[in-house]
Amino acid sequence: MNLIPLIIIILPGLANIFYRVNIKLAGLVSASITVLLSLLLYLQLPLEGLFYVDRITWVFLVMVSSVYLLSTLYSWEYVSSIKNRGISQNNYYLLLNFFTSSMFFSLVMNNYGFMWVGIEATTISSALLLITEKSDVSLEATWRYIILVSAGVTFAFISIILIYYHFGTLNVYTILHSGGSASLVIKIAVSIALVGFGTKVGVFPVHTWLPDAHSEAPSPVSAMFSGVLLPVALYVLYRIYEISPFPQLYTWFAVISIAAASLFLAYQRKYKRMFAYSTMENMNLALFGFALGGVGVVGALLLLVSHSFGKAGAFYSSGNILKSSEKRDIAQINGIWKGMRYTSSSLLLSSLAVTGTPPFGTFVGEFLILYAAVSSHALLQFGIVLFFLMAAFINVNYNVTRMIFRGSGDLKEPGKIMPMVSLISSTIPLVIGVVIIGGFFNVLV
């Protein structure tokens, strides 16, 4: 048995042994090692046994470990300066580590039942992180997160029971290599999974927890939610979808969700809520790509990877602004360019990244997904998605440029590590895009 996936799961949890000594540093060390191990794992793919890790899983593992590292680093300054704490600093790191472990568990287990358990465990471990900055609003958002997500994910367990009923096993590898099934039972299971796991992915109309949790969570946690938690749920949903693809249902749900997210996004007054709806839009675009199959899957993976860093950057930048101004409204933030050079650069870069601007990696991903839609003759869906992507692009970038360039502000950077982490995270989607587009032109030449 390959031990690397096991080590990746337990390492963040292991950091909690240093709860009373220096859990902050232990978390940072464990995050760095998990990034290295995740990268190393590529040499041993594919894995099958207790764990199931193929190239798709590997992409998600790298995403989770990288954003975990960035968030742990960002939390270093962010959490220590919180005034009204709902949980202690050590508890924050303890939960963050367990939260990451549960995401790794969901990704690598070779069993649909355990995947479900892992997804439910992410809710348990992350719920109290939302009240790190305690207020009546954050308590309400936490409760909504717990009850809505749990109720939704519980529904997904019906699909796990139906899969077991049909195949007599929950082994992912065995089921995916059994040649699929056209049975109505499995079609029902795949459909129920869309509503159940879709709650965590942010599929309309079961997305309602998403803007509340993202806007009220501390920024490094919002980054983890947007950047990796939702993609992990999407990964589990995709693994179920693979058993018996049901493209009509999935693509239409994704298209309607993109349209809804884009409309909600248009009238947001708070910047973190605006980015939350942008996450909903991107997750559903990735779902659209997965449902289309072929080059759409490649596009979805590229979109998810670039989005995870871009959106983490957007939330880190939001955290910097929130720390400096203590204001959440877009209209109350002006001219941050003057005093916050790093933050304004990272905010601009990340907003361009999450809206799929060329040459960011998200653009390449979106392009491939739309190409897959045209190739599949899904022209109506293509048209709707294109329209709402443009609408979201205009809305997000209009609001962000207003915050950065309009008027003159007197905000200052809240620290040294936070702006640097924001900038690094926001730059990665650009690097991904440039490398891919550059590589593509090299092949052409």
Next chain:
Amino acid sequence: MIPVDYAIFLIAAFATISGFYIQGQEYIGSMVNGQLIQSSIIALISFVLAYYEHSLDLVILGVLIAFLRGFLITYFLDKRVPGRMTYVYETNVNVASLLLIDLAFIVVGIFIIYSLVFTRADLITKFGPSSILVFPLSLFFQGLFLIGSRRSTFSQIIGYIEEENSLVLFAIFLVPVPIIIEASVFLDVLALVVISSILVIEKFRHFPMEELRG
């Protein structure tokens, strides 16, 4: 059907009735007790089936339900009722109209899920055709309705547990999933209830908030 099948149908019907009982309560203490009764009924079904099928897994499942749902979850919830006063109740609840809406919601829900979907899938349960699945499904919709119709944290937690109970019942009737997974699910739910019970202290009731609108 053999006599034991009739017995199981009858006990399962009591699980649904317990759902209506919970829905009809204003007092938190009574709702917690309703949850205890419901979990005990499901544990009983598991024990009865274990006896007739000579299944050790179903015995373990029954013990897990009785201990984790029946005892531990009830204990945690009961401990969190403010001041452990039995008269804590939810205000502005019109029980009669809620029960009627609940009934309509269940009938419509079951009609859509069961009649239009499940019957076409030819699901074969331990008791022949899938009609017995109506009981877990009705319990599931009752749990959902409780979450949607009430404002107190307690009621919503109990709604969630009811949803989980329905899935256990669904799996017992259709095909019990491996016990290791079932046990993990139980522990997950227990942990979630513990986390929720921490929040109960801070926030007892839930109302729309301007900051979370849109």
